[in-house]
Amino acid sequence: MPGAGSVKPRAGLWRRGRGGTMMAGMARPATLPALLETTAARNPRGAALPGFDWAGVAGAVRRIAGGLAAAGIGPGDRVALFLPNRPGFLLLLLALARRGACAVLLNTRFRAAELAPLLAGAQPKAIAVARDFPAVDADAILGSVPPEARASLRLAIGVDALGEGALAGLPVLPFAALRGADEADRSTPDADCLTFTTSGTTAGPKLVLHRQRSIATHAQDVAARIGTAAPGAAFLAAVPLCGTFGLAAAMAALAGGAAIHPMERFDAAAADALIRREGVTHLVGGDDLLLMLAEAASGRPYARFAFTGFANFHGNAERVMAASAALNLAVRGVYGSSEAQALFALQDPAGPHAAVGGGTPASAEAAFRIAEDGELLLRGPSLFDRYLGDEAATARARVEGWFRSGDLAEAQPEGGFGFLTRAGDALRLGGFLVSPEEIESFLLAQPGVTAAQVVALDGRAIAFLIPGAAYDEAALHAACERSLARFKVPARFVTLAEFPTTDGPNGRKVQRAALREMARGAR
Template sequence: MPLAHPAADVWTLLADVADARPDAPAFIHGERRLSFAELLDCSARAAQGLGDLGVGPGDRVALWLPNAPAYLILYFACARLGAIAVAVNTRYRAVEVADIVGRSGAKVLACAPAFRRIDFLSILAGIEPEALDRLSAIVIVGETPEPVPPAIEHRRRVPFDRLLSRPAIAHNHASARAPCNIFTTSGTTSSPKFVLHRQGAIAGHAQQVARTFGFTAPETLSLAILPMCGVFGFNQTLATLAAGKPSVLVESYEIEEIARLITQHKPTTMFGSDDMYQRLLELMPGRWPFRSIKWAGYAAFNASLEDLPERARPRGLRLVGLYGMSEVQALYARQPLKLPVPRRKLGGGVPVSPLAHVRVRDPETGELLGPGLPGALEMAGPSLMVGYYGNEQATAAAMTSDGYVRTGDLGQLDGRGGFTFLSRMGDVLRLSGFLVNPLEIEMHIQKVPGISGCQTVAVPRPEGVRAVAFVMLDPGAVLDEAATIAHCKHGLANYKVPMRVFPIDDFPKTPSPNGFKIQRTRLREMAEALLRS
């Protein structure tokens, strides 16, 4: 049976479930159902196909794919080869993809050119050639729109189906210590950091979440809405798989489609943001439209929806606060289900692993703090990252000498074995559920002629949290707001594009021992006032 014994590595995790439940569905994707036995076989074949392309232990394979069976097949294929799957958000555009593919040294990039009418190949064609020169091949999932851009035409393109036509691979390089995942996260520069995890930590966490969250119940059906390029979507899907239960893979974040899938499949489990649940409540009729859902993992990003859990409960939707980040994986902690709504909705909770530990440190004195006292959250446990790939300096700065990661979050212990997340301690923006370093947006905007400086803040709006930029101009320059926003749309993911760009004579500042600091709170207040007017 699934979870009967610990899985040492990611491949063993899948193989054990396939052995116990070979004909049970692993994934539902549209009209297609893929059993665990089929998933295992396809992954072994894809591993041979990737091996034919030169992928071996330690090599990186970039997965620029939506939530579809190909993502998981290629992920498990990488695990079998001892290779590392590099998660690339499908919303990323040329600047971001070039950086991730280039710095990770990916040998193969997989993409789905026909997905949601996003012209992936044209985006690749806009990347500087040297950023793609290390790729031995581009794996094409699905149809290839014609014509192929000239800049891509000469590069080796391999249909995903050709990988599946290969025989199952004979050798197995999966192991507990083998690195297997790279997730991107905001850093202190414009380039994201690469969070590296090993197979033992990924497999062990999936099994622990499956046990703690009760995914072994016979009726379990997971609705995988959040993208698997991020840890919340990935960890939800892998924990469901570890329990031997199916996931309905949701390719696009379209609220009407999510509502339809809830009605059709009657899932027991789903995770999402406050904006998503608010829109579902508005769209889905009836008093109990979420009757099948036992509880729903919930992240609060929009301050204007603070009362959402209270409003959702009378309609049968029990929202529960969680905690996770790339460095410790998602679903690291969950609030107890029996807590009253005002406490249950808070971010944080009790760690899912009995071996995990959370502590709070005074950021000024360095002293450890007791329950009820806010400070810097530090975390340890078996789900912890190996470090930041290719960045020993950042790893050393993030880790304490006794093995805790400095999360950069403000929180407090609750005195009951758990903790409460309060806020980010830094200036990282949370847009569309993703952490975004404002420097990524600011440095891109500052490429516009006439703009000498930029600061970006996040502002809660009824439609979701949006970015707003303030810019300082060169003497005599005039801001073309529409052109600046169009420049952002060309190079950045849509959710990073500011909704407005306002000119400003100077940024509000406050003196500090290390120089002047930008008053980002004041900028946020200014943005809200300007948007109201």
């Protein structure tokens, strides 16, 4: 990547016009409490969370904020949310925002070694847990975190029905006890709101801090773009809310007044039944999640969706688009990150690039440009404030007012951009810079190839494959030689039962760094 001060536009500056991005007749709330109260006033009896309408959500949040105040949690404090997708997650997040406190969002798949540096860096006063969530033994996991890393914690909040108790030596405040008097709104647009955790696939995980304004305004921009204010709109929260992919969509549902149906753990059959029973219209997910849902649907189409945003984590875009057409899922590629928020950009579902991550920004105030080396640079109201406790990383991420995404992209003739790959994953082959997805998509179209990942070693492509019943390496190599430039033809094909992956807050991702290590070890 170019150094600071050397970024030049390759495709010029692109900015959306101002029409059509804000919800008609609405003011622009700049905090989450103001956004919630606006939705509750506009749609008080609309379905919100299971057991709640929007007026009920607003009332519960005011009372929970009162309980937080009584527990000594106030403006500037941080509270870690180590919770699955359940109504209490969103209620507590909104109540913390009302208190002017900051939520530190933690993936429930994290264990002690991953939690320790995050807790040490964030210094939360409390941690919210679900002791009845069978996938997580919160007491054992937190107890395994070194005491110095969790020294800031004063109490645990049990977002469950188990009552009082203790957790790793901390007193547990039951969620049911967080029902104080209605608390005044202490939020401000510039107050710290929440942190996401980066995946750490290319470097150590970082805490990405957003202020209230960025979360609230982005929610409204996305709501207007994907239609969550439409009568009967309903969002299936199947992706973890601790990550930006799930949370940005949920906040857009809140901004529009759509019903939100959280799933603690994704189960394709249960999701299929819920979609049909509740009339779900909005969904986000990775390609693996959507293909599991399609299998559970068994070819039975849904009532037409308004929006399904998908991330092509595993190179299955063509299969996802075919499933979308068969099931009425209205799938389109989207783009985002913890720093810019998910759904920063969205493709036109009827356009030629619907299967590609990227598109045009959701916000009228957002802009992008592409540097000479192909890196995507972003600007707009949805961007993060800083990496918590890491001023050097914050400075490196910005140049001349632009956020350096670390992604390679290309401008699309119709407007917007298309994501190519992470800059660190781009292949240098035969002196040319090549996106691995270009070769992977060709391999996936060949008989007997179920999944494909390509890395570079010594200037040559190495293909890792999950083979199917019809796999024939000689025939695959011949097809590559017939159809690909010579420098793109893989020097080796390595078959695996599965790819090495890492669990991130936005879905499971292939570890290309691990594949590169495997390629070096198999010389």
